[in-house]
Amino acid sequence: MHILIIGAAGMVGRKLTQALVKAGTVGGKPIERLTLADIVAAEAPAFAGAVETLAVDVSDAAVAAQLVGKRPDLIFHLAAIVSGEAEADFEKGYRINLDGTRYLLEAIRLEGARAPYNPRLVFTSSIAVFGAPFPDAIGDEFFSTPLTSYGTQKAIGELLLNDYSRRGFLDGVGIRLPTIVVRPGKPNLAASGFFSNILREPLVGIEAVLPVSRDVRHWFASPRAAVGFLLHAASMDTSKLGWRRTVSAPGLSATVGEEIEALRRIAGDKAVKLIREEPNETIIRIVDGWARNFDTRRALSLGFVAEASMDGIIRAHIEDELGGKIGG
Amino acid sequence: MHILIIGAAGMVGRKLTQALVKAGTVGGKPIERLTLADIVAAEAPAFAGAVETLAVDVSDAAVAAQLVGKRPDLIFHLAAIVSGEAEADFEKGYRINLDGTRYLLEAIRLEGARAPYNPRLVFTSSIAVFGAPFPDAIGDEFFSTPLTSYGTQKAIGELLLNDYSRRGFLDGVGIRLPTIVVRPGKPNLAASGFFSNILREPLVGIEAVLPVSRDVRHWFASPRAAVGFLLHAASMDTSKLGWRRTVSAPGLSATVGEEIEALRRIAGDKAVKLIREEPNETIIRIVDGWARNFDTRRALSLGFVAEASMDGIIRAHIEDELGGKIGG
Numbered sequence: 001m002h003i004l005i006i007g008a009a010g011m012v013g014r015k016l017t018q019a020l021v022k023a024g025t026v027g028g029k030p031i032e033r034l035t036l037a038d039i040v041a042a043e044a045p046a047f048a049g050a051v052e053t054l055a056v057d058v059s060d061a062a063v064a065a066q067l068v069g070k071r072p073d074l075i076f077h078l079a080a081i082v083s084g085e086a087e088a089d090f091e092k093g094y095r096i097n098l099d100g101t102r103y104l105l106e107a108i109r110l111e112g113a114r115a116p117y118n119p120r121l122v123f124t125s126s127i128a129v130f131g132a133p134f135p136d137a138i139g140d141e142f143f144s145t146p147l148t149s150y151g152t153q154k155a156i157g158e159l160l161l162n163d164y165s166r167r168g169f170l171d172g173v174g175i176r177l178p179t180i181v182v183r184p185g186k187p188n189l190a191a192s193g194f195f196s197n198i199l200r201e202p203l204v205g206i207e208a209v210l211p212v213s214r215d216v217r218h219w220f221a222s223p224r225a226a227v228g229f230l231l232h233a234a235s236m237d238t239s240k241l242g243w244r245r246t247v248s249a250p251g252l253s254a255t256v257g258e259e260i261e262a263l264r265r266i267a268g269d270k271a272v273k274l275i276r277e278e279p280n281e282t283i284i285r286i287v288d289g290w291a292r293n294f295d296t297r298r299a300l301s302l303g304f305v306a307e308a309s310m311d312g313i314i315r316a317h318i319e320d321e322l323g324g325k326i327g328g
Numbered sequence: 329m330h331i332l333i334i335g336a337a338g339m340v341g342r343k344l345t346q347a348l349v350k351a352g353t354v355g356g357k358p359i360e361r362l363t364l365a366d367i368v369a370a371e372a373p374a375f376a377g378a379v380e381t382l383a384v385d386v387s388d389a390a391v392a393a394q395l396v397g398k399r400p401d402l403i404f405h406l407a408a409i410v411s412g413e414a415e416a417d418f419e420k421g422y423r424i425n426l427d428g429t430r431y432l433l434e435a436i437r438l439e440g441a442r443a444p445y446n447p448r449l450v451f452t453s454s455i456a457v458f459g460a461p462f463p464d465a466i467g468d469e470f471f472s473t474p475l476t477s478y479g480t481q482k483a484i485g486e487l488l489l490n491d492y493s494r495r496g497f498l499d500g501v502g503i504r505l506p507t508i509v510v511r512p513g514k515p516n517l518a519a520s521g522f523f524s525n526i527l528r529e530p531l532v533g534i535e536a537v538l539p540v541s542r543d544v545r546h547w548f549a550s551p552r553a554a555v556g557f558l559l560h561a562a563s564m565d566t567s568k569l570g571w572r573r574t575v576s577a578p579g580l581s582a583t584v585g586e587e588i589e590a591l592r593r594i595a596g597d598k599a600v601k602l603i604r605e606e607p608n609e610t611i612i613r614i615v616d617g618w619a620r621n622f623d624t625r626r627a628l629s630l631g632f633v634a635e636a637s638m639d640g641i642i643r644a645h646i647e648d649e650l651g652g653k654i655g656g
Contacts, residue, residue, distance in 0.1 A: 090437075090495065109418075131571070143471040144487065145572055152491040156484050159472065163480040167418065243459070244473055 002033040007078030009038035027235025058100035064107035086150035097153035173233040174246030178221040182317035202271035211280035214257035250306040253293035262310035330361040335406030337366035355563025386428035392435035414478035425481035501561040502574030506549040510645035530599035539608035542585035578634040581621035590638035
């Protein structure tokens with residue numbers, strides 16, 4: 001089996017690559033070849049099969065034809081300009097997130113016109129396809145009301161994925177990822193960064209800033225769960241999806257206060273004391289428009305699995321990123 | 329006021345042009361100039377102001393720039409490849425219905441980058457953005473589940489209209505038109521054609537074929553109501569829409585049997601006897617996936633108005649198309 005990962009150098013792409021190499025198979029089929037594409041070359045993993053890393057720009061139509069010309073059996077399309085950047089640079093967001101996705105779908109369709117070809121395509125969408133006001137728990141039949149260009153581009157990607165699947169050009173599965181917590185690495189300027197910062201930093205004895213109140217509620221899954229969603233999407237029976245190819249992944253609805261209490265249970269008061277409350281009106285306003293909770297009966301019935309508690313999310317981080325140890 | 333109609337030669341475009349010329353104003357502002365664009369030149373109406381008719385291909389990016397370069401205050405974007413053709417010719421459907429719409433939005437954005445510009449853009453979407461299974465009455469918060477490429481392209485148009493409005497590039501209103509009944513002209517091969525044929529033909533003494541059973545339910549508005557939606561969208565207060573710029577227009581949910589009984593009340597048994605039942609499995613299957621009823625509280629509260637009965641729809645046809653007379 002030949003697997004192509006577009007967006008392989010990002011956090012989720014790296015973890016997905018590691019998980020694929022570790023498993024060695026997808027849906028019982030051995031992985032023989034990995035093609036890792038991103039705007040910068042991904043690090044090549046230690047892998048017995050063939051590995052190719054490519055630094056490419058997905059907004060160049062020729063790139064999609066080049067990648068798809070090798071007829072991968074399974075394609076993960078994770079590449080995207082993130083929300084803040086797509087909002088700041090309108091043209092770049094549409095070029096990468098919309099045109100880039102459409103070039104990929106078109107390259108698959110045209111490849112199939114040459115000789116039968118129907119790869120599984122796993123596409124990461126986002127809960128940003130929803131925008132306030134919404135119901136307390138957003139179901140899979142709630143309409144897409146993005147309040148960002150990024151969310152618009154992802155919602156369009158979902159529609160294209162449906163249509164190209166329905167027309168028989170590819171076999172698509174879209175997954176709306178929750179906000180990933182605990183995101184490894186350094187604090188960044190993303191408006192959602194604090195949800196991870198207030199756990200990750202205190203776990204290693206470093207202070208973190210909390211810019212919103214403790215009763216802010218949001219929707220979370222661990223990096224480990226996110227990779228699990230992608231792997232499940234890669235081999236699931238897509239006939240169960242009908243032509244509604246995108247699923248809101250399961251996750252955990254929790255408040256900042258619940259994050260902090262889980263941190264306290266796992267790392268004690270000492271860790272919690274490292275959280276400094278420093279309200280930031282801009283972040284408060286942005287976060288106010290975000291989804292808080294989802295009804296994911298459909299995803300659960302399709303076999304997607306996420307953590308059931310914030311404690312579980314923190315423990316996954318400690319195991320996967322800190323070698324099982326906490327402190328500072 | 330300068331008004332641009334893209335798709336001016338189609339049935340709705342022609343009736344809209346007539347209505348604008350007759351009114352002479354939109355939202356109290358006098359119409360000084362009409363630009364009528366379509367793939368074939370529209371007929372120029374008798375109009376005191378300036379009229380220009382253009383035969384253009386909207387899938388040519390330069391055309392949008394040419395049309396928008398004249399800075400119309402109000403733009404109606406009605407042009408589209410219809411459902412059957414977009415399904416039969418995948419590339420053409422995306423080229424006209426998606427690329428054509430995007431070129432228009434981009435041309436407006438780029439015109440605004442040169443000098444402030446924020447035209448009202450009225451976009452005709454379709455109930456084809458919905459696909460079975462759906463609730464008995466589809467509300468404005470139900471998600472887009474198109475089962476045709478045409479519906480996909482219209483749903484994407486709605487998302488783009490929202491985002492370009494939110495970003496301040498234009499002031500968009502999308503309207504999901506019901507199936508238009510009674511469609512004037514000759515019977516055509518569209519799967520939905522019989523809904524009109526079984527009224528229009530018997531009203532002038534001609535036989536018509538009914539390919540489905542009388543209990544088939546669907547969603548209707550007259551051409552007169554459709555023009556009314558467009559005129560209302562042209563001058564309504566869009567602040568009431570928020571960033572949910574598309575509205576399912578009001579209409580009438582009725583069965584074929586109810587159409588026939590209305591025909592009987594207005595034109596008698598003689599007319600009804602001209603309807604020949606000839607079941608067509610293909611049409612039965614297609615129509616089975618169509619929406620039957622909508623919850624249009626939102627549209628009604630925004631001031632959109634449609635006929636309340638099939639009798640009203642038939643009477644509008646008799647007045648507008650038959651000079652008030654029936655017979656044969």
